[in-house]
Structures are given as C-alpha cells and as structure tokens.
Amino acid sequence: MLRYALFTASLICSTFSAAADELLERLTLPKGYEISYFAKNVDNARQLAVSKSGVVYAGSRKAGNLYALIDNNQDGVADRKIVLAQGLNMPSGIALYNGDLYVAEVHRIIRFKNVDKQLSKPSFEVVFDELPTERHHGWKFIRFTDEGELLVPVGVPCNVCAENERFGRIFSLNLQTKKLTTIAQGVRNSVGFDINPQSGALWFSDNGRDMMGDDIPPDEINRVSVDGEHFGFPYVHGGSVLDPEYAKDMSLADMQKYVAPKLALQAHVAPLGIHFYRGKQFAKHMHNKLLVAEHGSWNRSSKVGYKVMMVTIKEGEITAYEPFISGFLDKEQTLGRPVAFAELADGSLLVSDDFANAIYRVRYNNK
Numbered sequence: 001m002l003r004y005a006l007f008t009a010s011l012i013c014s015t016f017s018a019a020a021d022e023l024l025e026r027l028t029l030p031k032g033y034e035i036s037y038f039a040k041n042v043d044n045a046r047q048l049a050v051s052k053s054g055v056v057y058a059g060s061r062k063a064g065n066l067y068a069l070i071d072n073n074q075d076g077v078a079d080r081k082i083v084l085a086q087g088l089n090m091p092s093g094i095a096l097y098n099g100d101l102y103v104a105e106v107h108r109i110i111r112f113k114n115v116d117k118q119l120s121k122p123s124f125e126v127v128f129d130e131l132p133t134e135r136h137h138g139w140k141f142i143r144f145t146d147e148g149e150l151l152v153p154v155g156v157p158c159n160v161c162a163e164n165e166r167f168g169r170i171f172s173l174n175l176q177t178k179k180l181t182t183i184a185q186g187v188r189n190s191v192g193f194d195i196n197p198q199s200g201a202l203w204f205s206d207n208g209r210d211m212m213g214d215d216i217p218p219d220e221i222n223r224v225s226v227d228g229e230h231f232g233f234p235y236v237h238g239g240s241v242l243d244p245e246y247a248k249d250m251s252l253a254d255m256q257k258y259v260a261p262k263l264a265l266q267a268h269v270a271p272l273g274i275h276f277y278r279g280k281q282f283a284k285h286m287h288n289k290l291l292v293a294e295h296g297s298w299n300r301s302s303k304v305g306y307k308v309m310m311v312t313i314k315e316g317e318i319t320a321y322e323p324f325i326s327g328f329l330d331k332e333q334t335l336g337r338p339v340a341f342a343e344l345a346d347g348s349l350l351v352s353d354d355f356a357n358a359i360y361r362v363r364y365n366n367k
Contacts, residue, residue, distance in 0.1 A: 023335050023356060027327040032283065035325065038350055038361040039069045039078040045352040045359055046092040047141055047273065048342035049101065053116050056342065057084075057101055058352060058359065059094040061139045066091050066103060068119055069359070076348065076361055084112065084122040092191070093140035097148065104152060106138035107131050109173070127175060132157070132166055137189045141273065141340070145195065149174055149181075151202075155189035160209045160234050160243060168233055170204060170224075184222070186230040186258060192273040192340065198288055199316065201225065205271035205292065206261075208237050214300050217241040218264035219271050221292065223316065225259075232258035239264060263318045268297035269305035273340030273352075281347025282364045286310070291324060293338040293351070303329055308338050308351060325351070325362070 027035055038056070039045075044063035050056050056069040056078065066085040069078040085091070085103075093104035101115040108129040112122060132138065137155025144150055150173040157167060163186070170184040170193065183202065184190075193204035206220040218238030222231055232239065232255075234246040239260030242250055265271060273293040277286055289310045296305035306329035312320035328336035337355035344350065348363040 023327075026330065026335065027325055028323075029325055029362065032366050033362055033364055035360050035362050036076065037358060038071075038076065039081065039359040041357055042067055042069070042081065042352075042359055043357050044354045045339065045357060046139075046354055047094050047340045048350055048352055048359065049094050049096045050342050050344060050350070051096055051099070051101075051116050054345060055116055055119075056344075056350065056359070057094055057096070057115070059091045059103060061090050061092040061354065064088045064091065066094070068115075070119075076344075076363070078359075082119055082122075084115075084119070085124065090135065090139040093142040093152075095142045095144050095150065097144045097150075102127070102142065102144075102150065104140035104142045106135055106140075107133045109142075109150070109152070128173060128178060130178070134167075139191070141191045141193065143193060143195070145172070151183065151193065152180075153187065153190045153193075153204075155187075155191075156233070159211060160188075160245065162246070163234060170202075172227075181227070183227050184224050184229055184231060186233045186235075187222075188233040192271065192275075192293070194274050194276050194290070196288075196290075196313070197276055197278055201316070203262075203274060203276075203290065205274050206231065206233075207270055208267060209234070209243070210268075210299050212237075212241070212244075213267075214302075215267050218261070218267055219269055220261035220265065221263040221271065221274070221290075221311065221318070222259065223262050229259045230257070231261070263311070263321060265294075265321075266304055268300045269307075270295040270297060272338075275341035277343070277349070279343050279347025279349070282349075283366065286364075288313070291341055291349075293340060295337050295339060296329065296334065303332055303334070305329075306334065306337060328353075 044060040058067040068082040070080040089105040101112040110124045134157035136157045171180040189207040202224040208217040292309040294305035308325035310324040336353045339352045342350045351360045
C-alpha cells in the first residue's frame with residue numbers, strides 16, 4: 001500500500017548564530033583539515049546518505065523526520081532543506097540503493113522509490129514490517145551489501161537481559177524473499193557498521209551495558225569473520241568482563257567461545273557510526289582509515305567520548321586509535337555529539353550531529 005508523506009520545504013539560513021560559529025572555532029582537526037557547516041537546523045540529524053545527483057539525505061531519531069538537503073550552487077553548503085516525512089517512528093537509519101531511499105523505523109523498513117525525482121511530492125511504501133516494536137534500543141543504522149542485501153540491526157530492549165533470537169543481532173534482509181539471516185549475534189546495540197572495501201569484512205560498533213560503574217564494561221569495535229558469530233552479550237562484555245547476573249557460573253575460560261572485540265574502547269564513549277574513508281581528497285594515509293563517531297557518555301560521573309576518532313587497520317588488526325575531530329565537549333559542557341558519516345563526490349566528509357542539529361563538512365587543504 002502506498003503511503004503519502006508529509007512535505008514541507010524551507011531555505012536553510014545562511015547566517016549562522018554566534019553560538020554555532022563558536023562551536024566550529026572550538027573543533028580541532030589534524031593539520032591541513034578544515035571543518036565547516038554543510039547544513040544547520042537539521043533537527044536531530046542521524047544517518048546520512050548521498051545520491052548520485054548529490055542530494056544529501058538525513059534521518060533522525062527523536063525528531064521523527066526525514067530530510068533532503070540540496071546544495072544547488074555546489075559551494076559545499078546546503079541552501080535548501082526539504083522535510084520528506086514527519087511523524088515517523090525513530091527513522092534513524094537510511095540507505096540508498098538503485099536510486100531508492102530505504103528508511104528504517106523501529107518496526108519496519110519503508111522505501112521512497114526513485115527518491116531524487118519525487119522531492120516535490122514524496123511518497124513511500126512499506127517493504128518489510130516484521131521487526132520488533134520495542135523502542136528501547138529500537139532505532140537503527142542500515143547499509144546495503146554489494147549483493148543487495150540490507151543489513152539491519154535489532155538492539156536489545158533493555159540495559160541487560162536474557163538472550164533472545166529476535167534481539168541483540170545484526171540481520172541481513174533479503175528484500176525479495178523477506179528472509180532474515182543472522183550475521184552477528186550477542187550484539188547489545190550496534191548503531192554503526194561498514195564493510196572494509198579492501199577485505200570485504202563487516203566491522204561494527206557496539207555499545208556496552210550500563211550500571212556497572214564509570215569504567216566498565218568497555219564499548220567495542222568488532223569484525224565479523226564468519227556469519228553468525230557470537231560477540232558475548234549478555235554474558236561477556238568487551239571480551240573481558242563477565243556479567244554479574246548472566247555469567248555467575250561462567251569461568252574465564254568460557255569467554256573463549258565468544259568473539260572478543262578488535263578494540264575495547266573506554267566505557268560509555270558510545271561509538272555510533274563507523275565509516276571506511278574511500279575518497280581521494282584526504283591525505284593519502286587517510287585512505288581506508290576507519291572513522292568512529294564517539295557520541296559520548298550520558299551516565300558517567302565525568303563525561304567521555306564526544307569525538308570523531310580514526311582507526312588504522314593492518315592485516316585485519318587495529319594498530320592505532322587516534323583523534324580526528326575533538327572539541328565537542330568543553331569540560332562537562334556538551335557542545336555537540338557526532339553520529340554518522342557520508343562522503344560527497346569530491347571526497348569531502350560529512351558528519352552528522354544530533355545535539356547541535358547540524359551536518360559538518362570536512363575537507364583537506366594541503367596548502
């Protein structure tokens with residue numbers, strides 16, 4: 001059944017507020033990199049996708065909106081914002097495939113067919129509606145494989161709870177047969193993954209459980225080697241911490257049957273979007289770096305995260321984890337919270353921020 005989405009259009013104000021300008025001045029990047037606003041006033045911007053014609057699409061979580069952002073004069077700043085849909089159920093995850101825009105709500109996947117051509121009168125259809133309806137960790141990040149299968153995570157509906165085959169997994173959805181296949185299990189809440197363009201392996205972030213103190217358990221960066229691998233939740237966290245409730249009788253040796261993370265991060269940094277840089281604009285050493293958006297802590301006595309980090313991977317192993325964009329946190333004051341990434345055709349990088357309601361553009365200027 002075809003559904004019609006609510007539509008509004010507006011111009012993005014080209015004069016940024018003093019507070020917004022101050023935020024940009026506080027952000028620090030490696031030498032040669034510049035950051036600017038691609039778009040402002042994009043309420044609760046989350047996952048991003050860029051069409052072949054250059055339209056930038058953005059999902060949201062709390063706002064319930066789906067956006068299209070258009071840079072008509074190709075100056076690196078969006079000058080038109082279209083709200084394609086409102087009132088959706090946490091439409092955080094979006095992905096483009098063959099010109100169609102797929103949007104993940106909590107309970108279903110919807111599709112805007114040939115989306116670039118229907119910006120003036122957008123409509124969508126439901127393509128899959130058999131996902132759980134629980135909203136706790138129900139928002140999603142989605143991505144297509146090269147074979148056309150849609151990767152869809154389903155987070156657990158709790159802080160920590162018993163294992164369930166419907167939750168705590170990353171699934172592959174065949175849109176023709178509607179069949180779900182488990183790609184990874186024992187995954188508490190992944191809101192970011194990407195396929196390494198060199199090896200073809202799936203890497204994903206995972207947010208560790210809460211209420212075990214400031215410093216445990218670690219958040220995680222993981223790699224899938226074999227479909228169906230178990231990454232430990234709810235028994236083992238971060239590859240090293242046994243859960244006090246669900247692993248009471250488990251020995252340290254029992255941990256070995258679960259896949260340990262490739263990188264155990266600081267507790268509560270909340271890694272969300274991850275992205276292998278594929279463009280050619282950045283310095284050569286940045287090619288194939290894995291970028292990680294640390295969204296930042298919410299339940300820690302002193303805040304951590306609030307950065308974009310870059311990961312060096314050699315032969316499938318992480319050899320370095322370094323800051324790429326810092327300054328979203330000023331002592332204990334939150335200024336921004338990075339979420340997800342996308343690349344423009346020129347190789348510049350877009351970064352969404354659901355706290356500052358902004359999308360940044362990062363470019364490299366070796367001059």
